[in-house]
Amino acid sequence: MTGSLVSRSSRDEKTSSGAPVTTTQDESKLESNEVALPEIDPSEEKKLLAKVDLFLTPVIMLVYLCCFLDRSNIGNVKVAGMPEDIGASSQQFSTAVSIFYATYVTFETPWALALKKFTPRFVITGLCIVWSLATIFSGFIVNVGGLYAVRLILGACEAGLFPSLNLYLTMVYRREEQAKRVSYLFVSTAIAGAFGGILAYGILFMDGIGGYAGWRWVFIIEGLFSVVCAIVVWFGLPNDMTKAYFLNSRERYLMTVRAEQNKAYSGSEDFDWNEVKIAAKDTKTYISGGIQFCQDILLYGFSTFLPSILTSMGHTGIEAQYLSVPVYIFGGICFVIFAFISDRLTIRGPFIFLSNIFGIVGYILLLATSNNAVKFFATFMCAVSVYNGPGLNVTWLNVSFAPHYRRATAIGLQQTMGNTAGVVAGQIYRDDPYILGHSFSLGSLAVAQGLIVLNLFYLKYCDRVKAKIKSGEIEDKRKIRTGDRDLDFKYHI
Known part of the structure; x- marks a missing residue:
């Protein structure tokens, strides 16, 4: 289960890129293990993944962009008089x-x-429709109680999106292919921040149209945009990649081969409460959850309150909307670069640690200087860790658990722990000049660095124990021997 997760027995069989188109009978033989799994030609697989990315990436990025846009637009309307x-x-x-x-x-x-x-398809489309309606109705609230109600509904629906998309990616891509694809989700977060600022800037000029304030139109128009997104998801997101509408017969066959090769990682299709219990008791789940909590302090505080942070530097509300755009874009670009290298090297923790150094410098500058130009530069430094930290940590968890339901539970628990940071972020960023918020974020980065180092040592320890068992140096006393506990499963550091 190391590296590419290709069955060792499959390495003796090879299929060239010129292999004939397979039949349904061939695919059924693969699924029933009647034939040895062929190894896919690398150049052909590269073309296949490029095509899968071409069709999946826009859908996945669009739906997550809408999700984060509808969640974070409360920061845009705050400076617009809501x-x-x-x-x-x-x-x-x-x-x-x-x-x-x-x-x-x-x-x-x-x-x-x-x-x-x-x-x-059913889960993601259904969630998208309900949160779209909640966003639209946010444009008609008249008191604090109404605001609380729509935020609770929004939270319940958006809760399912990131774990679902994250799991969906693990069902399509191998371990060494995932950081780049998870980066698409967090790049969507950055685009949502940038696009949200531009969109809010334009929509706020609608102030007074139809008798509605500009901030109400922000909610209404962005909610309608999400309805369109739900339609795109329904028609554009395949439930089963071996039957994807955009693949030809040969490509579907190759996806079937990949699915069989990846079964050691993806695991059984059947739900098993025992896998839930294993993940819930796993030390890795809680170390990763602690890291995610610290990193999400930054993600939610920064992405929600960046317009307010910029207004604290003396900019108007309108100026803050468009000045936030380059900051978000820079953070997204940095994440794509880090994720690409992380996948190539199959290294996770050190890249999170490195990106956090940029954030530490950024928050120190925000706290230590009164020069607004330097403070604006500091927001770019913060943006590096704002997206890299939580994004790469999610990937690190993805590739540290198998099979599917063990991973699903770990992802859900990690996100639950991490997203409680949103509660904290809403309380620490209250008043200009946001000293409490910046200080808390800086402290969170320091704690995250310690937990990252702890996780690195723990995973290396687990691999050393497996190696000693495999070589016969120590007795095998493992109670759990499947999935990521298998002796051949090597953790990414």
Whole structure:
């Protein structure tokens, strides 16, 4: 189960890129293990993955962009007069930001476990429709109670999206292919921040049209955009890549081969409570959850309150919307670069540690200087760790668990622990000049660095124990010997 997860017995059989188109009978033989698994020609597989990326990436990025846009637009409307219009105090508005995560963290694990049973298309499309309606209705709220209600509904629905998309990627791609694909999700977060600022900047000029304030139009238009996204997901996201509408017969066959090769990683299709219990008791789950909590402090604090941070530097609300755009784009580009190298080297933890150094420098500058130009530069430094930290840590967890339901549980629990940071972020970024928020974020990075080092040592320890058992140096006393506990499963550091 190391590296590419290709069965060792399959290495003796090879199929050239010019192999004939297979029949359904051939595929059924593969699935029943009646024939040895062929090894796919690397150049042909590269073309296959490029085609899969071409069709899947826009759909996945679009739906996550909409999700994060609908979640974080509360930061854009804050500087556009929403709190004053609905009579919300600074404390009440912070509570509205935080209350979203009450339902968000509650429903993440259940949605992750439900993905296979109800299929990705039904789960993701259904969630998208409901949160779209919640966003649209946000444009018609008149008091704080209404704001609380829509935020709770939004949290319950959006809770299922990231675990579902993340699991979907593990069902399509191998371990060494995943960081780059997970980066698409976090790049979508960066684009949502940038696009949200541009969109809000334009929509706010609609102030007064139809008798509605500009901030109301932000919710209405962005909610309608998400409805369109739900339609795209329904028609564009295949439940089974071996039957994907955009692949020809040969390509479907190759996806069937990949699926069989990847079974050691993906595991059984059948739900097993024992796998849930294994993940819930695994030390890796909680170390990863701790890292994710620290990194999400940055992600939610920065992405939600960046417009407010920029206004604290003396910029107007409108200026803050468009000045946030290059910051988000820079953070997204850095993540793509880090993720690409991480996949090539199959190294995870050291890249998270490195990216956090940029964030530490950024938050120190935000706290230590009064020069607004330097502070603006500091936001770019922060953006590097804001996206790389949580994104690469999710990938690190993905490739550290097998089979499917063990991984699904670990992802759900990690995200539940991590996303409680959203509650904290809403409380620490209250008042200009946001000293508490920046200080708390800096402290979170320091704790994250310690946990990253701890996880590195723990995974190396687990690999050393496996190696000693395999060589006969120590007795095999393992109670669990399947999935990631298999002796051939090597952890990525």
